[in-house]
Amino acid sequence: MRILACLVVFSLRGASAFDKLGKPDDEPCSFAETAAGAVLIPSAHALQQCNHKVWSGYYQRTLDMAARPPIKIWELRTLQSGHFIFPSHPLGPRNMMWQIHLWTKNVTTSSLNKHFFSEFPTTSQPINCGLTISKPVTLYRAFAPRYFQYGHVITDLLPMVFWIYTTMDTSTIAVETDSKGKIPQFLQWFDSKLHERIVYVPADTIVCTESKVTVLNPKSWVVRPELLRLSALVAHVRQHVTQKVASGTVDRVIAYERLEGTTTTGRLLDKSQFRRLVDLAKDALRAAQRPPDSIVLYNGKDGDKPMSFEQQYRLFSSAYLVFGPHGAGMGNVLWMQSADCTARPAVIEFICSTDTRSVTGCYVTNGLKKLNRIMSFWRLLAGAPWVRYFHVWMLHHDDHESNVASVDEVGFNISLYAALRGAGPQMRRLRGLRV
Numbered sequence: 001m002r003i004l005a006c007l008v009v010f011s012l013r014g015a016s017a018f019d020k021l022g023k024p025d026d027e028p029c030s031f032a033e034t035a036a037g038a039v040l041i042p043s044a045h046a047l048q049q050c051n052h053k054v055w056s057g058y059y060q061r062t063l064d065m066a067a068r069p070p071i072k073i074w075e076l077r078t079l080q081s082g083h084f085i086f087p088s089h090p091l092g093p094r095n096m097m098w099q100i101h102l103w104t105k106n107v108t109t110s111s112l113n114k115h116f117f118s119e120f121p122t123t124s125q126p127i128n129c130g131l132t133i134s135k136p137v138t139l140y141r142a143f144a145p146r147y148f149q150y151g152h153v154i155t156d157l158l159p160m161v162f163w164i165y166t167t168m169d170t171s172t173i174a175v176e177t178d179s180k181g182k183i184p185q186f187l188q189w190f191d192s193k194l195h196e197r198i199v200y201v202p203a204d205t206i207v208c209t210e211s212k213v214t215v216l217n218p219k220s221w222v223v224r225p226e227l228l229r230l231s232a233l234v235a236h237v238r239q240h241v242t243q244k245v246a247s248g249t250v251d252r253v254i255a256y257e258r259l260e261g262t263t264t265t266g267r268l269l270d271k272s273q274f275r276r277l278v279d280l281a282k283d284a285l286r287a288a289q290r291p292p293d294s295i296v297l298y299n300g301k302d303g304d305k306p307m308s309f310e311q312q313y314r315l316f317s318s319a320y321l322v323f324g325p326h327g328a329g330m331g332n333v334l335w336m337q338s339a340d341c342t343a344r345p346a347v348i349e350f351i352c353s354t355d356t357r358s359v360t361g362c363y364v365t366n367g368l369k370k371l372n373r374i375m376s377f378w379r380l381l382a383g384a385p386w387v388r389y390f391h392v393w394m395l396h397h398d399d400h401e402s403n404v405a406s407v408d409e410v411g412f413n414i415s416l417y418a419a420l421r422g423a424g425p426q427m428r429r430l431r432g433l434r435v
């Protein structure tokens with residue numbers, strides 16, 4: 001079933017496919033038509049260079065998880081008052097931490113998922129509350145950040161917090177804040193009413209609760225929060241996004257410029273290749289009778305200042321096509337406007353492959369082993385059903401460890417034409433490839 005679903009071809013609408021963008025999506029689309037329509041388009045060269053089978057596993061796992069209802073993944077447990085702490089990671093603030101140390105009057109933490117909760121360390125000292133919450137509170141610690149990381153805030157924090165906000169209409173929500181206080185700014189910008197419901201808790205602060213505490217207790221097989229990419233969560237956020245959009249024109253193409261010197265997290269593109277990709281996009285736009293000067297280069301900055309949340313939101317909600325390598329900037333796909341099942345905007349994301357083992361940001365180390373990581377905002381946004389998602393492999397650029405990756409240009413070029421036709425790509429035509 002699912003294998004068939006990914007071969008679904010969207011109806012061809014010619015150059016007018018995007019004309020409905022910006023109108024509210026009142027027509028519900030099925031998950032199979034939208035999220036499951038995501039594809040990877042490799043060139044013959046990329047097929048030789050990397051093991052494309054990893055894509056089908058990735059595709060399958062993403063959809064399996066995305067389609068699950070939250071209630072099958074965790075239970076909401078209400079406990080009596082007590083105290084808790086969001087401890088910082090023993091190896092330093094750059095390490096991801098999502099554990100909560102908790103003590104409540106009537107439940108021992110051992111009855112909760114041990115990957116998310118552990119017993120509040122007991123000492124002979126009396127508890128010294130750094131913060132007291134008097135109202136009932138729901139706790140959620142996102143998979144993230146002592147340092148503000150836009151991509152994580154958009155995909156890990158926002159959907160979950162927004163879901164709690166819309167599901168539990170009375171309680172306060174305790175959310176971990178970052179060291180610079182940008183998370184509160186972001187949530188206030190997104191929805192001031194949501195912001196009012198939140199108590200921002202710095203790591204390592206002891207919080208005492210005077211009323212009931214509710215926790216999201218994941219099923220015992222859930223060991224890490226990045227498994228929790230559920231489309232039901234993202235759907236709540238999207239509903240709010242579509243209400244927020246002041247129906248501006250949707251007439252831009254965004255090229256995500258992730259060049260050397262802009263970030264230390266790898267997956268950068270070489271300047272001259274990036275220029276070629278932009279030129280390919282211009283040619284494709286001309287061929288589709290669209291203005292080639294609608295391409296906007298985006299690197300998260302406005303001059304030498306970082307762009308504001310509002311600026312990024314406005315820019316991406318005016319785009320009918322976005323392309324670039326996997327990186328935080330792609331989180332802005334969340335703001336793209338949509339119409340119905342056929343007239344959706346398109347995203348082409350360049351993702352790590354088995355050929356990018358020497359590219360920083362494409363692997364994690366586990367002891368001496370390097371583990372390859374395919375990452376895409378298609379997955380992080382639980383299938384991103386409001387856009388048509390295309391993936392293109394990145395390949396190695398240098399023979400040594402490098403921050404720079406090379407993009408499969410031919411795969412990119414095919415994706416461009418498919419995206420601009422307003423069509424889903426026809427995978428079977430590509431050398432008998434099955435995904």
Ligand SMILES: *[C@@H]1O[C@H](CO)[C@@H](O)[C@H](O)[C@H]1NC(C)=O
Pocket residue numbers: 078079080106107212
């Ligand atoms: C603990 O207290 C909460 C709130 O009063 C209650 O809903 C819950 O059932 C109690 N749990 C146990 C195991 O006693």
Ligand SMILES: *[C@@H]1O[C@H](CO)[C@@H](O)[C@H](O)[C@H]1NC(C)=O
Pocket residue numbers: 410413414417
């Ligand atoms: C990109 O694809 C188009 C459409 O298939 C083709 O006409 C064009 O020659 C390709 N460009 C390059 C540089 O391969």
